[in-house]
Amino acid sequence: MGLYEIEGGIPLDGEVRIQGSKNAVLPMMAAALLQRGTLCLKGCPDILDVRCMERILKSIGAGIKRDADDIYIDCSQIDSEAVPGAYADKMRSSVILMGALLGRTKKVRIGLPGGCTIGKRPVDLHLMVLEALGAHLKVEDGMITGYADEMKGGFYRFERRSVGATENAVLAAVCADGVTILENCAKEPEIVHLCRLLRAMGAEIEGEKSGRICIKGVSVLTQTTFQVPADRIVAGTYLLAGAATRGQIILDQAPDEEMSALLSVYHKMGGQYEVKGGKLISDSRNLKYPAAYLETEEYPGFPTDLQSPLLAVCAGVTGVSQVNETIFENRFKAALQMRKMGADIRIEKSTAIVHGCSLYGADVEAFDLRGGAALVLAGLCAKGTTRISGIRHIERGYQDICGDIRSLGGRIKKKVE
Structure with missing residues (x-):
């Protein structure tokens, strides 16, 4: 390197012009899995984590095309729920694919996430909220595997605030059956931007700035074009x-x-x-x-x-x-x-x-x-x-x-x- x-x-x-947000665009790319058309994200930064997410999405059947600072993600032909461990190990944000994969395929198989070694960053909060919404998950030999007969809305209060776990819960809940209420959620701007994108795709979400997010599940999300924030x-x-x-x-x-x-x-x-x-x-x-x-x-x-x-x-x-x-x-x-x-x-x-x-x-x-x-x-x-x-x-x-x-x-x- x-x-x-x-x-x-x-x-x-x-x-200097400020690039698009890494922490906002990665969950947005995961959200593309929930629609069966093409999501266009304008102003997408060309950084290593985005390239890694592109490779992950391609590995499970997505089509990816770049045009300057815009990225087009075609998820009409998703054919796998398995994220290769070699990719997951390189990027912490790979963990947010769990909620989207469970929402789309009702199954998930993903390696424990990598990223920066800056301290303990356990996935327990992610697993607990997804299980509360109907998933059956286990961690074994460095892999997270699981399934859901059906993702169902429900009530969940986070023990402690987590940006990634909040994003995973939102992605899992938008197409779940019924209403989901999430309390003690993280309030970071990246969560607000994700919810705005999902609303543009047809999701029914409110309260993302308050720490109490209410989601009414919908049967399908539609393709859209969205500007990645700075x-x-x-x-x-x-x-x-x-x-x-x-x-x-x-x-x-x-x-x-x-x-x-x-x-x-x-x-x-x-x-x-x-x-x-x-x-x-x-x-x-x-x-x-x-x-x-x-x-x-x-x-x-x-x-x-x-x-x-x-x-x-x-x-x-x-x-x-x-x-x-x-x-x-x-x-x-x-x-x-x-x-x-x-x-x-x-x-x-x-x-x-x-x-x-x-x-x-x-x-x-x-x-x-x-x-x-x-x-x-x-x-x-x-x-x-x-x-x-x-x-x-x-x-x-x-x-x-x-x-x-x-x-x-x-x-x-x-x-x-």
């Missing part, structure tokens, strides 16, 4: 890239309403921004305050996916920042790599304590998607040359991070080994 080579110390300046995490990453380098960046189509927690932290650190004409205009030239103390939280709180990129900013800001990770217990691998660059970061249980200082280039390795992006940010603000290996993790979620950064004046290139 190669590595990224970065020459740091240059403030980023310019405008990626709030990519937008946040680039905002923080501007912060790390004390630059001025315009984010075209940034979903600012979904970024309120990040923008609040950014403003408290001295960053300035305004939203005008669908663009988020940021100015980080006077960003000089540490993050003090913050915790990652479920939406609408500060997103765990931006914890590592924020640490990269804090590492170069004078003062002490404390960031408490409450979602995943193994999400400080990037911080340990930043130490190789001179970062003064101490990990105490679930909290990273950062004393800001100057960073210098070093050879580091990405072990997960957002941690890899954080190392890019650290490299951009460091003195000298930074080389990042393990870039496959980064390219799971960023369509062209090198091209985007170069368009802002940053010096980064991909070197293929």
Whole structure:
């Protein structure tokens, strides 16, 4: 796959267009299984996770066609319920195919999901809610297998909020017999966007912003065309890239309403921004305050996916920042790599304590998607040359991070080994 080579110390300046959302488009692609025509998703990002989902859908009978940023998914000839383990192992989001496959074929066989190794991410919540809706499931030899004589509506309250389990439940319930009520659901924007797509396909859903989702099952969903929303995490990453380098960046189509927690932290650190004409205009030239103390939280709180990129900013800001990770217990691998660059970061249980200082280039390795992006940010603000290996993790979620950064004046290139 190669590595990224970065020459740091240059403030980023310019405008970048935000790609379509990875976390929104993957469940939308799974939703295509519930209709027997062609779903067109406009603005679909060309990233490794999307390509993996394309291969999975093709393996069970779907037809896939790309036209620039649009993807067409023809599910009229689905002929299998089995997702190859080699594909499932590469991507955590493969687990959301369970609900759609049970809804479409009444059977499922899928390998336990892979993805980033950032902590315990059990599938128990997925299994419990699907079983409550009529599925019979078992986990054996690294595979999830099961069937449903009929998916039936019912009541289910999640023990704890889970984005993926909520998406699986919604996908299983939209064509189930009767009414389904789901309580204590996750409220992330990606769930809202999925429900909007399903309504455009003919589903009867309400309450997705409230944490209590009510679904009246319908017999069939129809094909449609739908715009994939902009990626709030990519937008946040680039905002923080501007912060790390004390630059001025315009984010075209940034979903600012979904970024309120990040923008609040950014403003408290001295960053300035305004939203005008669908663009988020940021100015980080006077960003000089540490993050003090913050915790990652479920939406609408500060997103765990931006914890590592924020640490990269804090590492170069004078003062002490404390960031408490409450979602995943193994999400400080990037911080340990930043130490190789001179970062003064101490990990105490679930909290990273950062004393800001100057960073210098070093050879580091990405072990997960957002941690890899954080190392890019650290490299951009460091003195000298930074080389990042393990870039496959980064390219799971960023369509062209090198091209985007170069368009802002940053010096980064991909070197293929």
